[in-house]
Amino acid sequence: MINVLVVDDHMVVRSGLKTLLDGKHEIRVIGEAADGEEAIEKVKELAPDVVLMDLSMPHGMGGLEATTELKKTAPSVSVLILTMHDDEEYLFQAIHAGASGYLLKSAPHEDLVSAITSVSAGEAYLSPEATKKLMNQYNEGKSSSSFEVLSEREREVLEFIAKGYSNKEIGEQLVISVKTVESHKSNLMEKLGLKTKPDLVKYASKKGLIKFD
Structure with a gap:
């Protein structure tokens, strides 16, 4: 069973992800957090395998900063960025912060399950859009x-x-x-x-x- 912590500042999004994932495909949502600071505390308390992390959380610590801190304090925890930002600056910043994966919120359910499974196994996962951006960056110069x-x-x-x-x-x-x-x-x-x-x-x-x- 893969234990997941869902981090997003919107309660509806957290609830939706929990309903979508909990108890399915060997995935169990064991906790939620509304910002980065709460996520760090919940990781200490619950020791999840994967943190499903939003980037933009304006009322608290953002996802990039939280990811950086989590990789310092809990390096064994895999962070999967789940965001609406289809922007290469955010992608590169997430990788730099230590995220194991980057997926858009518009991705199909199957991609989310695959991403969680991959990063929990210690592998990297990038959405097709993110992979294309990396390849473009490489080819551009x-x-x-x-x-x-x-x-x-x-x-x-x-x-x-x-x-x-x-x-x-x-x-x-x-x-x-x-x-x-x-x-x-x-x-x-x-x-x-x-x-x-x-x-x-x-x-x-x-x-x-x-x-x-």
Whole structure:
């Protein structure tokens, strides 16, 4: 039997998932939580095999932060993201946080059961949409995955750019000239195969330098 904790800020969604899953396909819903903080406490109390985690829970700790904390405090628990966000930024952030799977709420019942079964067995599970996004990212530019080629200073500049700092503000933070900042920025784009500042921000989000709550 696979013990599951359902985490979602909507009671109707939690109830619906419990009705859909409980006692079926060797799955048992052993608890519910309305936000990330409650989820962390329930994991300590109930020790589920899988946490079915929503991303957007505006009235408490969100799913990304909760997933990061759970993987620190309960690394053996598998986290399956179940969300309405068909957005690659959220996908990459979820993977970075330690989630074992990513599935859209619009997915068929059979996909949800398969996802829970897979992550409970220690495997990864991505929805077809998520898999396609990963493949597109790979095919769009293999050079964009080469974070290791950046120098420590270039990584610092990239992080400040992603957080919205101007060249002057970056220079003040790192105690370097604006001209030097521009040089680092140019080197970043060349090494990563990117062309614009928005491209840099998007790349940084996928590397976990900025978070989307």
